[in-house]
């Protein structure tokens with residue numbers, strides 16, 4: 001399971017930087033620094049700990065929401081949701097070299113983001129999760145099947161990663177829907193041994 005993205009989070013045991021470090025040690029090579037409600041300076045501080053680790057592990061380093069900060073820090077890219085800067089504007093700010101991901105909950109979201117030039121789609125939530133507030137309607141396996149089917153029928157070819165409440169046991173069935181990969185956070189962060197859990201997922 002190489003197409004896995006880890007979304008940073010914190011809990012009573014681990015900081016944002018800890019979470020990224022454990023994901024990298026477990027073999028993940030795509031880290032998204034997501035710190036909702038944090039100030040840019042707090043994100044800069046976390047990035048100063050995570051970005052060098054990503055370079056050391058030759059991992060992709062994406063920043064959630066913050067386009068100007070992604071540019072300032074020379075991240076590999078940014079992930080944008082409905083209430084963030086539009087993808088087409090972010091592309092003008094960042095240029096073609098940056099990876100720009102977008103959030104989708106429906107086929108129409110996917111089509112819009114594809115037209116705007118997003119490089120990949122984070123599509124969810126798969127199931128209810130507490131890692132993100134204000135969740136869009138839960139998709140489940142059928143939700144992904146419907147979206148992937150409509151994408152194929154429309155000739156829309158953009159990588160789609162499933163996200164939202166995904167656990168180890170869910171991954172084979174989710175991948176069988178035709179999505180290109182998965183993004184997760186809590187399944188690793190809340191595991192008894194996060195590094196070992198990431199290794200288990202990578203081995204799938």
Ligand SMILES: Cc1ncc(COP(=O)(O)OP(=O)(O)O)c(N)n1
Nearest residue numbers: 064079080081082103122132163183
């Ligand atoms: C890969 C991926 N998919 C979806 C999201 C959603 O992130 P978030 O910023 O919490 O929510 P929106 O701003 O997209 O509504 C993500 N970060 N990564």
Ligand SMILES: Cc1ncsc1CCOP(=O)(O)O
Nearest residue numbers: 129131132164165184185186
């Ligand atoms: C960022 C995001 N977007 C939709 S669900 C979600 C949270 C992913 O974290 P978890 O894998 O812990 O549900």
Ligand SMILES: [Mg+2]
Nearest residue numbers: 065080081084
């Ligand atoms: Mg966002």
